[in-house]
Amino acid sequence: MSEWTPTSWQSRPAAQQPTYPDAAALERTIAELSCLPPLVTSWEIQTLKTQLADAAAGRRFLLQGGDCAERFDECESAAIASKLKILLQMSLVLVHGTKKRVIRVGRFAGQYAKPRSADTETKDGVTLPSYRGDIVNRPAFTADARIPDPALMIRGYERAALTLNFIRSLIDGGFADLHHPEYWDLAFVRHSPYAEEFHRIVDSIGDSIQFMEIISGARVGQLNRVDFFTSHEGLLLPYEQAQTRQVPRRPGWYNLSTHMPWIGMRTANLDGAHVEHFRGIENPIGVKIGPGMDEAWLSGLLDVLHPDNEPGRLTLIHRFGAHEIADALPPLIECVQRSGKTVVWCCDPMHGNTEATADGIKTRKFEHILAELEQAFEIHAELGSYLGGVHFELTGENVTECTGGARGLADADLAVAYKSQVDPRLNYEQALEMAMRIARRVANGAPSRGPRSTR
Ligand code: PEP
Numbered sequence: 001m002s003e004w005t006p007t008s009w010q011s012r013p014a015a016q017q018p019t020y021p022d023a024a025a026l027e028r029t030i031a032e033l034s035c036l037p038p039l040v041t042s043w044e045i046q047t048l049k050t051q052l053a054d055a056a057a058g059r060r061f062l063l064q065g066g067d068c069a070e071r072f073d074e075c076e077s078a079a080i081a082s083k084l085k086i087l088l089q090m091s092l093v094l095v096h097g098t099k100k101r102v103i104r105v106g107r108f109a110g111q112y113a114k115p116r117s118a119d120t121e122t123k124d125g126v127t128l129p130s131y132r133g134d135i136v137n138r139p140a141f142t143a144d145a146r147i148p149d150p151a152l153m154i155r156g157y158e159r160a161a162l163t164l165n166f167i168r169s170l171i172d173g174g175f176a177d178l179h180h181p182e183y184w185d186l187a188f189v190r191h192s193p194y195a196e197e198f199h200r201i202v203d204s205i206g207d208s209i210q211f212m213e214i215i216s217g218a219r220v221g222q223l224n225r226v227d228f229f230t231s232h233e234g235l236l237l238p239y240e241q242a243q244t245r246q247v248p249r250r251p252g253w254y255n256l257s258t259h260m261p262w263i264g265m266r267t268a269n270l271d272g273a274h275v276e277h278f279r280g281i282e283n284p285i286g287v288k289i290g291p292g293m294d295e296a297w298l299s300g301l302l303d304v305l306h307p308d309n310e311p312g313r314l315t316l317i318h319r320f321g322a323h324e325i326a327d328a329l330p331p332l333i334e335c336v337q338r339s340g341k342t343v344v345w346c347c348d349p350m351h352g353n354t355e356a357t358a359d360g361i362k363t364r365k366f367e368h369i370l371a372e373l374e375q376a377f378e379i380h381a382e383l384g385s386y387l388g389g390v391h392f393e394l395t396g397e398n399v400t401e402c403t404g405g406a407r408g409l410a411d412a413d414l415a416v417a418y419k420s421q422v423d424p425r426l427n428y429e430q431a432l433e434m435a436m437r438i439a440r441r442v443a444n445g446a447p448s449r450g451p452r453s454t455r
């Protein structure tokens with residue numbers, strides 16, 4: 001294999017990249033970004049890798065979640081705090097149900113670039129470049145708005161830094177202190193159909209903490225600090241390149257824009273630029289795998305991205321949809337088993353279950369999301385594999401983008417608070433309910449052998 005450098009991706013075909021009209025401006029931006037301080041550190045990245053190694057070995061569980069795409073104008077305190085709260089609440093429920101430590105990884109502080117099915121969009125005879133996320137261009141359907149603007153990479157870096165700064169301050173200030181669940185209690189929980197169950201779990205965790213403290217005669221100090229890690233799709237390669245650095249006293253190169261970048265479905269080509277970038281960085285990485293991924297392709301990815309079988313290095317995030325997972329996943333699990341390599345298996349039950357309502361609104365059904373997850377647990381268990389994590393698109397707000405759940409949201413309710421410009425997210429109640437359903441499932445042992453498809 002040829003030598004890897006932070007720019008070696010440039011010699012490979014790079015899918016899903018914008019065409020910047022001003023090449024000199026792009027170069028200036030990359031140079032500027034390359035000098036700005038990193039967003040995360042190599043030791044945090046190594047800590048996450050160690051924790052993911054535990055998840056690969058069945059000792060921890062990964063909860064990854066957040067917006068499909070973050071928006072620059074939603075970088076505000078309430079939205080960030082709500083996202084942390086819902087992730088924290090879900091993780092508590094999962095700890096309680098799985099009896100495992102949960103690794104919390106947000107889709108935040110950098111989730112600004114989106115892959116699109118077409119390079120252009122045509123409306124009323126006018127064709128413009130597609131909107132590719134706030135870090136590339138702007139959503140309004142005007143020629144000006146859609147011109148890819150490299151300066152938006154600096155704005156994205158700054159928004160990511162502001163987001164992370166607030167998250168770190170909240171956590172340092174005791175926001176996630178398990179002695180004080182009221183700090184992260186979302187007002188909605190009181191009105192949720194799951195309020196009682198959630199508060200039972202919180203009380204039981206509180207009792208356990210108290211018990212531990214009485215037994216040990218000490219305050220369980222670690223419990224006022226709960227880690228959150230960041231992740232985003234490593235899509236926009238000039239941005240990723242500019243933050244990829246060497247650090248003092250550690251070998252190798254780190255992508256310091258996030259702890260855990262992942263390669264999306266549309267950019268996982270073996271000979272493509274994204275795989276080239278990812279093969280050279282020390283971070284723990286994810287790869288989305290879905291329909292079309294065959295064993296030869298997956299083996300190739302294992303060879304290139306996971307050559308040394310380094311613990312915690314690779315997370316495979318499968319996203320087939322409730323109707324396809326039963327056929328598609330088993331051969332890929334067996335393929336990894338034959339390779340002798342260890343990965344974290346993570347189920348993204350969102351991206352294979354997107355559909356349109358009769359009115360053409362993009363949505364997802366709670367039941368399909370849950371059905372894919374349940375099958376995922378079952379398939380891994382049957383094959384002697386461990387499902388080590390889940391990946392959701394969710395928000396701490398009260399949006400109406402996915403249907404179903406305890407409140408029975410219907411297609412007609414979607415218009416009430418549909419905010420996403422891209423994929424539909426679980427709202428806070430649906431997200432918490434999802435965590436409870438998973439936790440119950442795991443707590444009650446092997447699921448019943450129901451029909452595998454919801455079709
Ligand atoms: C996403 O995670 O938002 C996404 C685009 O997913 P995928 O690459 O799996 O389609």
Ligand code: CO
Pocket residue numbers: 068069351393422423
């Ligand atoms: Co999405």
